[in-house]
Amino acid sequence: TVNLCWFRRDLRLEDQAALYHALQSKHPVVPVFVFDKHILDDLEDKHDRRVTFIHAVLEEIQTRLLKMGSTLHVFYGTPMEAFQYWTTHYQVAEVFTNHDYEPYAKERDTAIAGFLKEKGIRFHTFKDQVIFEKNEVIKDNGAPYTVFTPYSRKWKTVLSDFYLKSYPVQKHIANCYQQPPVKIPTITDIGFLPGEAHFPARQLQEDLIAHYHETRDFPGVRGTSRLGLHLRFGTISIRRLAQRANTLNETFLNELIWRDFYQMILWHFPHVVGQSFKKEYDKIQWRNNESEFQSWCNGQTGYPIVDAGMRELNATGFMHNRVRMITASFLVKHLLIDWRWGEAYFAKYLLDYDLAANNGGWQWAAGSGCDAAPYFRVFNPTLQMQKFDKAQHYIRQWVPEFDTLQYVAPMVSHEMARKRVLEAYAKALKR
Numbered sequence: 001t002v003n004l005c006w007f008r009r010d011l012r013l014e015d016q017a018a019l020y021h022a023l024q025s026k027h028p029v030v031p032v033f034v035f036d037k038h039i040l041d042d043l044e045d046k047h048d049r050r051v052t053f054i055h056a057v058l059e060e061i062q063t064r065l066l067k068m069g070s071t072l073h074v075f076y077g078t079p080m081e082a083f084q085y086w087t088t089h090y091q092v093a094e095v096f097t098n099h100d101y102e103p104y105a106k107e108r109d110t111a112i113a114g115f116l117k118e119k120g121i122r123f124h125t126f127k128d129q130v131i132f133e134k135n136e137v138i139k140d141n142g143a144p145y146t147v148f149t150p151y152s153r154k155w156k157t158v159l160s161d162f163y164l165k166s167y168p169v170q171k172h173i174a175n176c177y178q179q180p181p182v183k184i185p186t187i188t189d190i191g192f193l194p195g196e197a198h199f200p201a202r203q204l205q206e207d208l209i210a211h212y213h214e215t216r217d218f219p220g221v222r223g224t225s226r227l228g229l230h231l232r233f234g235t236i237s238i239r240r241l242a243q244r245a246n247t248l249n250e251t252f253l254n255e256l257i258w259r260d261f262y263q264m265i266l267w268h269f270p271h272v273v274g275q276s277f278k279k280e281y282d283k284i285q286w287r288n289n290e291s292e293f294q295s296w297c298n299g300q301t302g303y304p305i306v307d308a309g310m311r312e313l314n315a316t317g318f319m320h321n322r323v324r325m326i327t328a329s330f331l332v333k334h335l336l337i338d339w340r341w342g343e344a345y346f347a348k349y350l351l352d353y354d355l356a357a358n359n360g361g362w363q364w365a366a367g368s369g370c371d372a373a374p375y376f377r378v379f380n381p382t383l384q385m386q387k388f389d390k391a392q393h394y395i396r397q398w399v400p401e402f403d404t405l406q407y408v409a410p411m412v413s414h415e416m417a418r419k420r421v422l423e424a425y426a427k428a429l430k431r
C-alpha cells in the first residue's frame with residue numbers, strides 16, 4: 001500500500017506542503033506528475049519553453065529520487081487516465097496535493113476527488129503556492145478586498161512566523177516508496193520538440209533585492225529578481241522567499257503580496273477569466289484591427305519602448321514589469337484592441353505566465369480590473385521611455401535601428417490615439 005503525492009505547480013523536494021504531509025502519513029509515498037494532454041494540446045508552439053523547463057525540472061527531481069532508490073512516476077495523458085492507471089498499478093491508500101486556484105484546475109480536482117472517493121481513497125489538499133489564500137485575508141465584514149493597498153495592510157497584520165515556516169521535508173524524504181526507476185517520457189513522446197534551455201537562476205540575489213525599490217522600474221538595469229518562472233512552477237518556495245523579502249526589502253515583499261492578491265481575486269471572482277472585473281467595461285467598442293495587432297506583436301509600432309518590450313518577449317519569454325505596463329497600455333488604449341487579445345499573446349510567450357497575475361495585469365492596464373489604473377490615464381510611450389530608459393540601454397539592446405531611417409514611423413499619433421480612446425471609453429462608461 002502506498003500514498004501518492006501529486007505534483008503540479010510545486011515542483012520541488014523542499015518545503016512542499018503536500019509532500020510533507022504525505023511523508024508524515026503511515027504509507028510510503030510515490031511522487032507522481034501528469035503531463036496533462038488537456039493543457040499540452042492547447043499549446044501551439046511545439047518548442048514551448050515552459051514545457052522544456054518543466055521537463056528539465058522533472059529530470060532533476062528524478063535524479064535525486066533515484067539516488068534514494070525511489071522514483072518519480074510521470075504519466076502522459078489526462079489526469080483522469082493517470083489516476084485510473086495509478087489506482088490499478090498501485091494499491092493506493094491516500095492522495096496528497098496542493099491547492100490550485102485556476103478554474104480549470106478546480107474542475108479537474110473536483111473530478112479526481114470524486115473518482116478517488118468512489119474507490120475509497122482519500123484526497124487531501126493543502127495551501128502551498130501563496131502565503132494567504134481564499135478567505136484568509138478579508139475585510140472585517142467578511143467580504144473579499146478588491147483594492148490592493150488595504151489588502152496588503154491587512155496581509156501584513158495577519159502575517160506571523162507561523163505562515164512563513166518551512167515544511168521540513170528533508171527529515172522525512174526517506175519515506176518515499178522504493179521501487180525500480182520509471183522512465184520519464186521524453187519531450188518528443190509528449191508531442192513537443194527539444195529546444196534551447198536557458199532559464200533564470202533559481203536563486204534570490206540578495207544584494208540586488210536590497211536595492212529593489214530603487215532599481216525595479218528601469219528595464220535597462222538588472223533590478224528585479226527574475227524569479228517569476230520559479231514561482232509559477234514552484235521550483236522555489238514562496239514561504240522561503242517571503243521570509244527573506246520580509247527582512248530585506250518591503251517594496252519587494254509588496255510585489256509578492258500582489259501575487260497573493262490576484263490569486264485571491266481569481267478565487268473569489270472567477271468571471272475575470274474572459275470578462276471585465278467591472279462589467280461596464282465590456283461595453284467598449286474595440287477596433288480590433290488585425291494588422292495593427294500584428295505590428296504590436298512583432299515590435300513594429302514605431303514606439304521604441306513598446307517595440308523593445310515586444311521583441312524582448314518574443315526572443316526570451318521575459319518582459320520587464322514597467323514595459324509590460326507600457327506595451328499593454330499601448331495595445332488597449334492607443335490601438336483600441338481588446339485586452340483579451342493581449343492577454344492571450346502574453347499567455348503564449350511569457351515564461352512566467354500565470355493566469356491570475358496576467359489577467360490582473362491586463363485588466364489593470366485596460367482600467368477594467370479591480371484597483372485598476374483610472375481609465376483616463378493613457379501612458380505616453382515617449383515620456384515613459386525618457387523617464388525609465390533615459391540612457392537608452394534597453395532600447396539600444398532590442399531596437400538597435402531606432403534612431404535610423406530604417407526604423408518604422410509611429411503607427412499612430414499619441415494625441416490622436418489619446419483622444420480616440422477617451423471618447424470610446426466615455427461612450428461605453430457613459431461618463
Ligand code: FAD
Nearest residue numbers: 224225226227228255259321324328352353354357358361
Ligand atoms: P520581481 O519584480 O522580482 O517580483 C518578484 C515576484 O513577485 C514576481 O516574480 C511575481 O511572482 C510577483 N509579482 C511582481 N509583480 C507582480 C504583479 N504586478 N502581479 C502579480 N505578481 C507580481 N506576473 C506573472 O508572474 N505572470 C504573468 O503572466 C504576468 N503577466 C503580467 C501582464 C501584465 C500586462 C502586467 C502589467 C504584469 C504582469 N505580471 C505577471 C506581473 C509582473 O510584471 C511580473 O511578475 C514581473 O515582471 C516578473 O519579473 P520578476 O520575476 O523579475 O519580478
